Amino acid sequence: MSRRPRTLAYCTVALALVAGCATQPAQQPAPAAKKPAAAQKYAAIPKDKDSDLKLHAADGRVLNGANALGRMQREAGLILWLAGNQFFAMDDVVGAFQKQNRGVAVGIITLPPGLLLRAIQTGGWTYGGRTYPGLPDVYASVNLDHLKALKKAGLMDTYATYLHNEMELMVAQGDPKRITGIKDLVRPDVRTSLPNPVSEGIMRFYGRKVLERHGLWNQISAGKECASCQTTPNNWFTSVHHRETPQRIQDGRSDTGIVWVTETMEAKRDGARVDSVRLPPEDSLVNEVSYAIGSLTNSARKAMADRYVRFLATPGAKQAYSKYGFVNASDAELSLKPIP
Secondary structure, X not given: OOOOOHHHHHHHHHHHHHOOOOOOOOOOOOOOOOOOHHHHHOEEOOOOOHHHEEEEOOOOXXXXXXXXXXXXXXXXXXXXXXXXXXXXXXXXXXXXXXXXXXXXOEEEEEEOHHHHHHHHHHOEEEEOOEEEEOOOXXXXXOOHHHHXXXXXXXXXXXXXXXXXXXXXXXXXXXXXXXXXXXXXXXXXXXXXXXXXXXXXXHHHHHHHHHHXXXXXXXXXXXXXXOOOEEEEOOEEEOOOHHHHHHHHHHHOXXXXXXXXXXXXXHHHHOOOOEEEEEOOHHHHOOOOOEEEEEEOOOOOOHHHHHHHHHHOOOHHHHHHHHOOOOEEOOHHHHOOEEOO
């Protein structure tokens, strides 16, 4: 496939995802105090997300935050934008990749897949008052629909399914509220911290489906679809749930929240005073949850991007992920195939 100019690609993605690229009327120039239009359109990384922005240098050093974000476009030999719930596994995964590819620096952003997709759409990020234009070489989501949108925009052709997971409820250590299942999320004495339905794939594609099936969605959301917002006196929609929910539960601001099984495991490894309530398959969606990945057709480092996707089928990658509780995909799932 021939590569399109990036400016055309950005608008094409916007047409596919949000029905149009907004432009300012010529007769209404922005006041001098405002940021340039290009900067205003970039996707915004929530504050204090330094640990989700990393540059693994070829010499083994790991840079974080704005420093990593500012350097990865010019210094990395590979840039990965991955659904954020993998963040705790990525040091090991990247380490395994770098053992097989000496001298390659790897930049990583691990944030909600909808937010990553918005950054691809707009061509970059804002963080801490600064702008960081640029695109990834590889993108991964917890739902294939995100990759289908990129295909429609001419930015991705093939994909592989490389991981599986399931949902559960995170609760305070010892489960003091005696929470046993999904229906407890609307008990008047239970405060919830739930992934937002705007950018967090766990809610958009999985959690909301379960809540709607139980007839609880409207009661919890109160008709709101937002992030970092209080929808009812008892429910908070997060910005980045795998960071916020364990902290809110430990701080006594929430009693429970929907998370991935791997996230409770990581929170406990990190010393969090939390426990888990496992859900039946019809609520955990263990048979549905799949992680999809692909390289962008307009990647500046396409050969290395394709090499990384193939690497995910190797024993080194599988061992790195399974160490953290992820379920590896089958060989058939890991083989590249056209995006439908």
